[in-house]
Amino acid sequence: MDGRSPLEILIEEGEQINPAILLAEEFMRRDAADLLVAEEIQRAEEILYNARTEIDVIRRQVTAFERSPAHPSPELPLGF
């Protein structure tokens, strides 16, 4: 650990929309009769791969978070 709290780490994480959502929007707007060429198919497959990886990473993190035992904090959170 580099001394940052979990909350700080979370806040500093980069935010991005899953690439499959962006590609879905792009595909929605194109005419299906304009067939995708090989390069476009390859690009889509790469994006799908990255999208799936991101989905799996988040899923694993959520699972790990759910398995984490409850831990008492030394400080009372604001408002309690």
Next chain:
Amino acid sequence: MSAALGLAISHPLSFDERLSKSIEYLSYKARSHDANAAYDYVSAIVSEQQKYALYKEMFPKEWSCSRASLYRRGQYEKYSERVNELFHLINERCFPLLEFAHDDPESEFEHFAIPPLNVDLCCEEIYFDNLRTSYAAGLIFYFPDEAWEFLNERLKVSRGAFPEINSDPHPNVWNRKSGSLLGELLRLIDHSTGNPWLDSNYCQTADWYSWDRETIDELTKEFKAANEVFERLGCLDEQIEADPKKMLSALINFWNNGRLPDQRRVKRKRRWRKIQ
């Protein structure tokens, strides 16, 4: 509105098709933009686009004349009407794609199995009356009691009039280069022809196939070859029915000793020429 939907005025889409596209777009926009849903949507688009490319390549004339929608769902609901049209074209002109467990509208064809053309000797009950004479004769090596009973009834031949049958066949039986009809018959019954349409059964179907030109062409070629095997058996049926004693002796001799009478080769060559 049309600009917002990405529908340029110059697009040559019919009103009907533009409407279908708009409905598709709006129903997508109305759903939650969940990454999993987007992933499934993009996968479906890529899959359909690959099939459109295959359609255009394999059936260019039909593609250019087609009025089937690229957006509306077809009989197989996971695919557009146009992709459904491709399925039917392949089913009619290449091989029976839709006959085997594909009559469910929710079927997926991303990877598909093919229906076995051979008799299922694994778990199914064998109805000898429905078999070709030659096929029934070949079963004396696998189901001797039932096969001899059938042959006795059909051709008036009894097991005692023939030599004992070895438990294992002579290695020549598996030699595809011999070009003999008897060998072809025995390999067909053994489900070891090398042809996926003939070597699979309902317990253990052939591989799952994917959508690419090479696979479709290969399955088409093998389907034609499988039907030719059955056509050639017609010749053997005639020979067995004409002289059952002689032909069954030849078959048993081939199984036991791997020897073929020259006549078998000659007759097959003649038949081949006839077919061609």
